[in-house]
Amino acid sequence: MYCLPDSSTRHVVLVVDDTVANVAVLAEHLSANGLEIIVAQNGEESVERARFAKPDLILLDIMMPGIDGFETCRRLKSYRETRDIPVIFTTALADIGDKVKAYEVGGVDYITKPFHVEEVFARVNAHLALQAMQRAMAAQNRLLQQEIAARSAAEEVLACRTKELARSNAELEQLAYVASHDLQEPLRMITSYLQLLDQRYTNRIDADATEFIAFAVDGAKRMQTLIDDLLTYSRLGSRARPLQPTSCADIVSDALLCLRAAIEDSGADVVCGDLPTVMGDERQLLQLFQNLIANAIKFGKGGAQVIRIDAEDAGSAWCLSVRDNGIGIAPEYFERIFVMFQRLHTRAKYPGTGIGLALCKRIVDHHQGRIWVESELGQGSVFKFTLPKVGD
Amino acid sequence: MAVLKALHPIEILLVEDSPGDVRLTREALKDAKITNTLHVIEDGVLALDFLYRRSPFESAPRPDLILLDLNLPRKNGREVLAEIKSSDFLKSIPVVILTTSSAEEDILRAYNLHANCYITKPVDFNQFTTAVRTIKDFWLTIVTLPPK
Numbered sequence: 001m002y003c004l005p006d007s008s009t010r011h012v013v014l015v016v017d018d019t020v021a022n023v024a025v026l027a028e029h030l031s032a033n034g035l036e037i038i039v040a041q042n043g044e045e046s047v048e049r050a051r052f053a054k055p056d057l058i059l060l061d062i063m064m065p066g067i068d069g070f071e072t073c074r075r076l077k078s079y080r081e082t083r084d085i086p087v088i089f090t091t092a093l094a095d096i097g098d099k100v101k102a103y104e105v106g107g108v109d110y111i112t113k114p115f116h117v118e119e120v121f122a123r124v125n126a127h128l129a130l131q132a133m134q135r136a137m138a139a140q141n142r143l144l145q146q147e148i149a150a151r152s153a154a155e156e157v158l159a160c161r162t163k164e165l166a167r168s169n170a171e172l173e174q175l176a177y178v179a180s181h182d183l184q185e186p187l188r189m190i191t192s193y194l195q196l197l198d199q200r201y202t203n204r205i206d207a208d209a210t211e212f213i214a215f216a217v218d219g220a221k222r223m224q225t226l227i228d229d230l231l232t233y234s235r236l237g238s239r240a241r242p243l244q245p246t247s248c249a250d251i252v253s254d255a256l257l258c259l260r261a262a263i264e265d266s267g268a269d270v271v272c273g274d275l276p277t278v279m280g281d282e283r284q285l286l287q288l289f290q291n292l293i294a295n296a297i298k299f300g301k302g303g304a305q306v307i308r309i310d311a312e313d314a315g316s317a318w319c320l321s322v323r324d325n326g327i328g329i330a331p332e333y334f335e336r337i338f339v340m341f342q343r344l345h346t347r348a349k350y351p352g353t354g355i356g357l358a359l360c361k362r363i364v365d366h367h368q369g370r371i372w373v374e375s376e377l378g379q380g381s382v383f384k385f386t387l388p389k390v391g392d
Numbered sequence: 393m394a395v396l397k398a399l400h401p402i403e404i405l406l407v408e409d410s411p412g413d414v415r416l417t418r419e420a421l422k423d424a425k426i427t428n429t430l431h432v433i434e435d436g437v438l439a440l441d442f443l444y445r446r447s448p449f450e451s452a453p454r455p456d457l458i459l460l461d462l463n464l465p466r467k468n469g470r471e472v473l474a475e476i477k478s479s480d481f482l483k484s485i486p487v488v489i490l491t492t493s494s495a496e497e498d499i500l501r502a503y504n505l506h507a508n509c510y511i512t513k514p515v516d517f518n519q520f521t522t523a524v525r526t527i528k529d530f531w532l533t534i535v536t537l538p539p540k
Contacts (some may be wrong), residue, residue: 181495184492188412188513189410191515191517192416192516195516196419196517199517235495
């Protein structure tokens with residue numbers, strides 16, 4: 001087909017031949033078919049012209065005065081500007097040795113004279129199309145390289161940030177641990193000596209002083225509990241061990257053992273469904289269940305308390321639940337309760353620092369799970385959380 | 393046996409840098425039945441000087457019991473413990489670690505260094521007093537201490 005690969009720009013062909021008649025015939029035919037022709041009559045001239053005009057293709061005669069076509073081609077291939085221009089040799093020479101040499105010096109084709117102009121055009125066309133494709137591919141490659149470079153850079157930034165984040169986290173955990181640890185000693189001093197004062201001087205101080213001391217001691221004791229909770233929370237990260245298959249049934253029965261006294265005092269009835277084996281950290285899961293069950297007991301609404309612990313297959317994970325028939329939670333607080341130290345009641349009504357659920361959330365996060373609550377005020381709450389299945 | 397024990401005043405070495413805790417311990421150890429002398433040293437290096445009777449402790453008695461805190465200036469409690477329990481001269485003296493830390497790694501390390509026992513100081517003053525008294529009763533009346 002006589003259609004050019006890119007019809008928007010005219011391709012430029014440099015015709016090199018010392019015989020004017022040959023040039024004329026070719027030039028006429030090629031330009032009639034939409035190609036722009038430039039001409040040179042010898043090797044040196046053609047190299048100069050090519051370096052300047054940078055044609056898309058060169059039709060190169062071999063037998064010329066001065067340097068021959070082969071040498072011309074070698075020179076063309078030695079300059080960066082002309083290296084990639086396809087060279088088609090045209091010559092009367094039909095020797096196989098010459099043909100081979102033509103390819104050796106970097107030519108892409110070889111047309112013997114006398115030639116048919118249609119044949120020349122067809123070959124020129126084919127090579128121009130090839131070159132256009134090669135150029136397009138090179139451009140595409142460059143784009144891809146850029147994209148790869150951009151992505152690598154982004155990945156590096158991400159890796160850097162992740163490392164920085166990990167370091168910062170570790171530092172914070174260490175800080176929390178050290179702070180809590182070092183705060184305990186002076187706190188003990190406050191608590192102990194206030195109590196000593198209270199005991200030794202009961203007879204010598206008035207009721208007001210006794211009351212003041214009581215408030216001070218109470219404050220100090222609460223601070224101690226807060227520090228203990230903070231320590232537990234911060235140790236969660238530093239003490240983490242790799243997850244292992246853990247039986248929830250065993251964990252729950254251990255938790256119920258720990259809470260035996262509270263369960264007896266409240267008369268709560270704890271019912272367990274079939275519980276699965278999950279991938280988990282035994283100690284953390286014990287803490288998790290203990291906190292949730294203790295809460296269920298604590299926030300009962302009087303009367304017969306029933307606490308249900310169940311598990312459901314949630315496809316990619318297990319979904320466990322701790323359900324109670326206690327005082328319930330209003331929807332606007334469903335998120336807040338998982339925040340550290342957030343409480344919904346006064347300490348007088350329900351004791352506690354407000355860290356229990358924050359601890360639960362941290363543990364569930366560590367197990368790549370989710371924890372949430374469904375509840376109705378006055379009816380009860382069910383705390384649900386997901387834990388990884390074994391073999392994932 | 394109990395009579396013999398009472399005749400010989402018990403020497404207790406308390407290695408503790410918090411004056412508040414020193415005072416509390418002293419109060420708790422006051423007991424008419426068993427005469428005991430409390431020696432207080434505030435840092436780890438001096439504690440070892442005392443135990444080895446180096447200057448200025450040339451005339452220091454050999455303690456029957458050591459109460460050792462872990463957080464001390466210069467040499468910390470762990471290092472003191474390690475040295476005591478690796479010294480042929482000192483290792484038979486019972487060492488009770490009495491410290492604020494309840495961290496598992498501290499407890500484990502102390503026992504691995506052959507502490508005789510580990511006690512986390514209770515926050516509550518009354519409980520602290522009870523703990524110290526219990527330590528004293530246990531180690532000084534129930535337990536038979538090594539001969540000097």
